[in-house]
Amino acid sequence: MKILTANRLADGEAVWFAKDGSWAESIDVSDVVADKDKDGEARLEAIGKAAFENNAVVDVNLIDVDVVDGVIVPQRLREKIRAAGPTNRTDLGKQARPEASHAA
Amino acid sequence: MYRYDEFDHDFVNARVAEFTDQVERRLAGEITEDQFRPLRLMNGVYLQLHAYMLRIAVPYGTLSSRQLRMLGHIARKYDKGYGHFTTRQNIQFNWPALSDMPAILADLASVEMHAIQTSGNCIRNVTADHFAGAAADEVADPRPYAEILRQWSSVHPEFSYLPRKFKIAVTGAERDRAAIQVHDIGLHLKKNEAGELGFAVYVGGGQGRTPMIAKKIKDFLPEQHLLSYTTAIMRVYNLYGRRDNKYKARIKILVHETGAEEFARQVEAEWAELKDGELRLPDDDIRAIDAYFAPPPLVQRPDGDEAVRLARLDSKGFGEWLDQNVITHQHPDYAAVTISLKGIGEVPGDASDSQMEAVADIAEKYAFDEIRVSHEQNLILPHVARADLKAVYDALVEIGFATANSNLISDIIACPGLDYCALANARSIIVAQNISKRFASHERQREIGELKLKISGCINACGHHHVGHIGILGVEKKGAELYQVTLGGSGDENTSVGEIIGRGFGPDEITDAIETIVDTYLRIRLDPGEKFLDAYRRAGPAPFKEALYAGEIKAA
Numbered sequence A: 001m002k003i004l005t006a007n008r009l010a011d012g013e014a015v016w017f018a019k020d021g022s023w024a025e026s027i028d029v030s031d032v033v034a035d036k037d038k039d040g041e042a043r044l045e046a047i048g049k050a051a052f053e054n055n056a057v058v059d060v061n062l063i064d065v066d067v068v069d070g071v072i073v074p075q076r077l078r079e080k081i082r083a084a085g086p087t088n089r090t091d092l093g094k095q096a097r098p099e100a101s102h103a104a
Numbered sequence B: 001m002y003r004y005d006e007f008d009h010d011f012v013n014a015r016v017a018e019f020t021d022q023v024e025r026r027l028a029g030e031i032t033e034d035q036f037r038p039l040r041l042m043n044g045v046y047l048q049l050h051a052y053m054l055r056i057a058v059p060y061g062t063l064s065s066r067q068l069r070m071l072g073h074i075a076r077k078y079d080k081g082y083g084h085f086t087t088r089q090n091i092q093f094n095w096p097a098l099s100d101m102p103a104i105l106a107d108l109a110s111v112e113m114h115a116i117q118t119s120g121n122c123i124r125n126v127t128a129d130h131f132a133g134a135a136a137d138e139v140a141d142p143r144p145y146a147e148i149l150r151q152w153s154s155v156h157p158e159f160s161y162l163p164r165k166f167k168i169a170v171t172g173a174e175r176d177r178a179a180i181q182v183h184d185i186g187l188h189l190k191k192n193e194a195g196e197l198g199f200a201v202y203v204g205g206g207q208g209r210t211p212m213i214a215k216k217i218k219d220f221l222p223e224q225h226l227l228s229y230t231t232a233i234m235r236v237y238n239l240y241g242r243r244d245n246k247y248k249a250r251i252k253i254l255v256h257e258t259g260a261e262e263f264a265r266q267v268e269a270e271w272a273e274l275k276d277g278e279l280r281l282p283d284d285d286i287r288a289i290d291a292y293f294a295p296p297p298l299v300q301r302p303d304g305d306e307a308v309r310l311a312r313l314d315s316k317g318f319g320e321w322l323d324q325n326v327i328t329h330q331h332p333d334y335a336a337v338t339i340s341l342k343g344i345g346e347v348p349g350d351a352s353d354s355q356m357e358a359v360a361d362i363a364e365k366y367a368f369d370e371i372r373v374s375h376e377q378n379l380i381l382p383h384v385a386r387a388d389l390k391a392v393y394d395a396l397v398e399i400g401f402a403t404a405n406s407n408l409i410s411d412i413i414a415c416p417g418l419d420y421c422a423l424a425n426a427r428s429i430i431v432a433q434n435i436s437k438r439f440a441s442h443e444r445q446r447e448i449g450e451l452k453l454k455i456s457g458c459i460n461a462c463g464h465h466h467v468g469h470i471g472i473l474g475v476e477k478k479g480a481e482l483y484q485v486t487l488g489g490s491g492d493e494n495t496s497v498g499e500i501i502g503r504g505f506g507p508d509e510i511t512d513a514i515e516t517i518v519d520t521y522l523r524i525r526l527d528p529g530e531k532f533l534d535a536y537r538r539a540g541p542a543p544f545k546e547a548l549y550a551g552e553i554k555a556a
């Protein structure tokens, strides 16, 4: 499964493309595309490209995730850390802001 | 300390204005990311995992109290209350917003600081021995030459688009504390038989993917030729350095492929054209820069010995700190102090806003207003009267910066790694924290003795793992973190690149593996005077391999 992620241009905040069409500060509300849904991936890619060109976000990437018990979990540690914050500083990043990490 | 002249002020202010305009146009959507990216990088602005990162230059690691206080202010106002001192004697902020960059750079400019040339394929911040101007074993202060190089290299039109980034380090002592042999150019300031100052010139060292030890291409370059000869090196590199392959673009590859002798010949040929031209440094100019680095007025403080003796009787902690973190100064009544940013279990190189301000206050009160950043990610007070050492110690205890571990196993270098860095493959910080906690006991660390442990989160080697007595490199294997261990590296006057000891270790195994290595050393050392590095050089990898992997070999 895949979701779309980027960093917001103005402040660099890690964001994910959400089901409601916004760029959310939490991974939990991401618009998830099923495995092998090539059309879905192409749709997300087009959204990412447009958002990049509109200068809303930078560093746009489609990333692999699993949905475990309804929770979106990135496959790579890198993306897990982006979604939560530094593992050595749980007082920082999304993990320190429940409203961001559990926006759903 | 160097003070900006009118030119410096105008130059930095003009750059702040220029970049402010560029940021505004970017935020307004008038320039694209592709256009903006090189501009932001020229001003030290990176994009990392969670946010932008701003890398600020600390020329040759020298800061005044006012400057350090400003860094604390920036940490508080624009960041999340802390900064990270790096192995290039710089400081990085992990969370600033792009929209705040203009304000941050303006604040920095107000204390004669900037972020220019902290990224990009140009000559980066020139680094120097952090005990420069203080260490008893120094021939002369290397910083005036670093400053001359800084002025010459700042937005140098010919050297702003090199094949790759370029790092220069300078030391003024036989004992190399600036790791000059793993820099693109390493300069060892020394005196010839006639008592004149000049440099042994090393070129083509570096870490990263292809670690190389620099080759000495000149035994003695008279000081007035510093710029002409460096220019000659840069020209040869600029002309022949590879631009077709990023991984082969550093000067180390050129020197390696050309051969040091032939490379030196090419430099000499280029230099012959330049040496008596306008790049020859007039003696008056050198001495004028020298004057900025004149030692502070070190008045006699003969009460130091007695004060230290009494304080030692009074406080075990002070005695331990004195033995570990305080070194001999050129002046017998003074000492140079290492402020450990490596408290047990803390993040190597991190300092909070209030810690920065407290260090600034201590430096103002007891250390002639001067602080250094070491490439080992500690802070240094280069000039402290021995009579004031106890007061400094007490003040450092207050802020958790008095850990007596300089050069011991918990004095770990660690890059930001996967907790922050967009290029990382694995985490570094947590590995450092776990090892530090495992070896928390001061007695045990003392028993182990000098041991430099260095950790990088990817092959770029910002954590200098190649030259760690024990080096740890984080890699990604099948989506998980794996840590490769190298032994026998060293970044001093006898530089060596560490050798991979065997298969890597998972995050849950690495601390145990390090402990096994240390225990093996304790077992095989000839006597407590034989340091880890010496024991490894004598005994080789075999006993360490045996201890780490014997079980597996038998099982297989």
Ligand code: SF4
Pocket: B415, B416, B417, B418, B421, B422, B423, B424, B425, B456, B457, B458, B459, B460, B461, B462, B463
């Ligand atoms: S060594 Fe790699 S992970 Fe560590 S700071 Fe450098 S680029 Fe990032």
